[in-house]
Amino acid sequence: MGNLSIQQSVIIKGSQVLVDGQLFFESDETTFGAFAKALYKQLACKYSKFYKMDGLSKLGFLGAEILMQSQANDLGDDETAIVFCNRSSSLNTDVKYQETLKDIPSPAVFVYTLPNIVIGEICIRHGIKGEAAFFVRETNDPAFMVDYVNLLFASTNTKKCIAGWLEMDANGNYEANIYFAVNEKGKEN
Numbered sequence: 001m002g003n004l005s006i007q008q009s010v011i012i013k014g015s016q017v018l019v020d021g022q023l024f025f026e027s028d029e030t031t032f033g034a035f036a037k038a039l040y041k042q043l044a045c046k047y048s049k050f051y052k053m054d055g056l057s058k059l060g061f062l063g064a065e066i067l068m069q070s071q072a073n074d075l076g077d078d079e080t081a082i083v084f085c086n087r088s089s090s091l092n093t094d095v096k097y098q099e100t101l102k103d104i105p106s107p108a109v110f111v112y113t114l115p116n117i118v119i120g121e122i123c124i125r126h127g128i129k130g131e132a133a134f135f136v137r138e139t140n141d142p143a144f145m146v147d148y149v150n151l152l153f154a155s156t157n158t159k160k161c162i163a164g165w166l167e168m169d170a171n172g173n174y175e176a177n178i179y180f181a182v183n184e185k186g187k188e189n
Contacts, residue, residue, distance in 0.1 A: 013178040060118035081131035
């Protein structure tokens with residue numbers, strides 16, 4: 001496992017949020033949009049751009065908000081990285097953008113046709129200036145993510161990382177399985 005130590009994990013799926021395996025939030029809302037809005041209100045966030053985000057960005061944003069609520073406020077530096085992975089890239093938004101091409105293309109939708117935009121939203125919110133990567137892979141491969149984060153810890157000045165699986169498919173099915181990790185070796189120095 002290298003120097004990676006997971007400090008907290010968040011799973012968002014099926015109108016539930018689990019933090020470190022414990023139920024944190026649950027909603028009767030069946031669509032992701034309604035569920036995300038309910039969770040956003042529960043978290044008492046103050047970020048006006050949230051309502052303009054696509055589903056994938058909202059999913060990552062909400063997961064990161066939960067992780068950040070329990071972390072020290074020293075994330076706004078170049079020692080914090082963000083690494084996500086999913087199967088569908090930005091397909092959910094790509095389909096919506098394709099529909100706008102029938103009339104007038106929507107720049108507000110187009111901006112979210114890259115999966116790494118979610119990383120940008122989280123970085124802006126928390127002032128994070130470190131390494132960032134978004135991988136598109138067929139399956140959730142935790143070993144790949146651990147290896148990559150450990151590589152960042154070994155080869156860059158990264159000491160903290162938000163990482164994991166962040167999936168929103170074309171049908172609106174969603175799952176976030178993300179965690180906040182620290183470089184244990186970096187903590188000792």
